[in-house]
Amino acid sequence: MTSVVILGGGPGGYEAALVGAQLGGEVTLIERDGLGGAAVLTDCVPSKTLIATAEVMSSIHRAAELGLRIWETGPDASVASSVTVDLAMVNQRVMDLARAQSTDITAKLRSQDIRIIDGVGRLAGPETVVATHADGTEETIAADIILVATGTTPRELPTAACDGERILNWKQVYNLTELPERLIVVGSGVTGAEFASAYDELGVDVVLVSSRDKVLPGQDSDAAEVLQEVFERRGMQIMSRSRAVSAVREADEVVVALEDGREVRGSHVLMAVGALPNTEGLGLEEAGVELGPGGHIVTDGVSRTTARGVYAAGDCTGVFALASVAAMQGRIAMWHALGDRVAPLDMQKVSSNVFTSPEIATVGMTQQQAASSELRIATVMLPLNSNARAKMQGLRDGFVKLFCLPVTGIILGGVVVAPHASELIHAIAVAVSERLTVDQFSTDFTVYPSLSGSVAEAARQLHSRGVTPELTV
Structure with missing residues (x-):
């Protein structure tokens, strides 16, 4: 053998x-x-399990908009205010x-x-x-x-040694038994953005320290812009173009020093600076x-x-x-x-997902590749707030984007920014893998109402915009 x-x-x-x-x-x-x-x-598995709890809190935060109230009265009475996160039990x-x-x-x-x-x-x-x-x-x-x-x-900075108590890496964060009073997340890549999103939804005051202009520098720029807007609307402090150089404990606080001389103070810091x-x-x-x-x-x-x-x-x-x-x-x-x-x-056939709220899923060609291609790549982007199911669920942030070849209409890639985008991207992944055209893709049935309907609608719009005369039936 x-x-x-x-x-x-x-x-x-x-x-x-x-x-x-x-x-x-x-x-x-x-x-x-x-x-x-x-x-x-x-x-x-641990991070996505934590995020699953945060997803429930995200729905709870929309409860009042959907007409759900608790029996108590008063200006601060809401479904969200009546829910307490037991982090020890969660972890x-x-x-x-x-x-x-x-x-x-x-x-x-x-x-x-x-x-x-x-x-x-x-x-x-x-x-x-x-x-x-x-x-x-x-x-x-x-x-x-x-x-x-x-x-x-x-990866750890020599000047920010992780102790598993207040200065944490992504393996140690599950040691926490109580929600941090103020969590500083250093690094705005996928890991940093996911934990920042999750803890923000769990009710933690989050500061995101990013060395770049905006969060998720390696992702679709339109998607990153949506996520940054959502984070800021929720009240998250995002310190763009800010590079952390050290993190030290001072009693019950952590002090993060930035390259430009500023300091950020919090109860805990999560170092998400690569691997x-x-x-x-x-x-x-x-x-x-x-x-x-x-x-x-x-x-x-x-x-x-x-x-x-x-x-x-x-x-x-x-x-x-x-x-x-x-x-x-x-x-x-x-x-x-x-x-x-x-x-x-x-x-080009690999699907990936960022488990933030909303999620960002991608497959195949990227916006950057489309822009630099010698071919006239056809692109369409549909906002999620035009989708009937999204309106019913109180969802406003997100979109569906498709790329296809200009002559044949073959689908080359796509981006989905929405709750459960990780599930919605599969249809586009199949289209990319099997080299389906926008016409073939758009004639398959989707449920009405559904978020997946926006994916098919994007394909239909690529056809109706006249990608090429060859696609005209």
């Missing part, structure tokens, strides 16, 4: 293990913190769910006769892995195929695996590294920090290594 050894039990690792076993490999997976890795135990549920998910993954792997080693591993050449068990004993394993899926660690790949001390370069300038593992479209028989998947590759991408990289690696049919990873 082909010996497969996998370092790391996150989505890239455990999905690869399942494919490896399915294709007849003898699979060993090495993981020290629990199956599911950071995605399940300290990142994706207990968050971590219980994460551990349960990890247990389910472990059981699934064991049912496929996949060997799981509780410990860490390192390469001793391109065909050998040394596993250090939790009890300190070492085991040398000969490997025909090695997959490195060791993930990342939160570093877990690639040191693994023997990678000695085994012939090339690392990029930031320490990420260099891979090709089928997850191969520069060392024969060694593959890599997930955030440690720096390709796209998404659990779905990590999982697909792991599957592709095993399909390729074990001789199954495989196609290279196509980033």
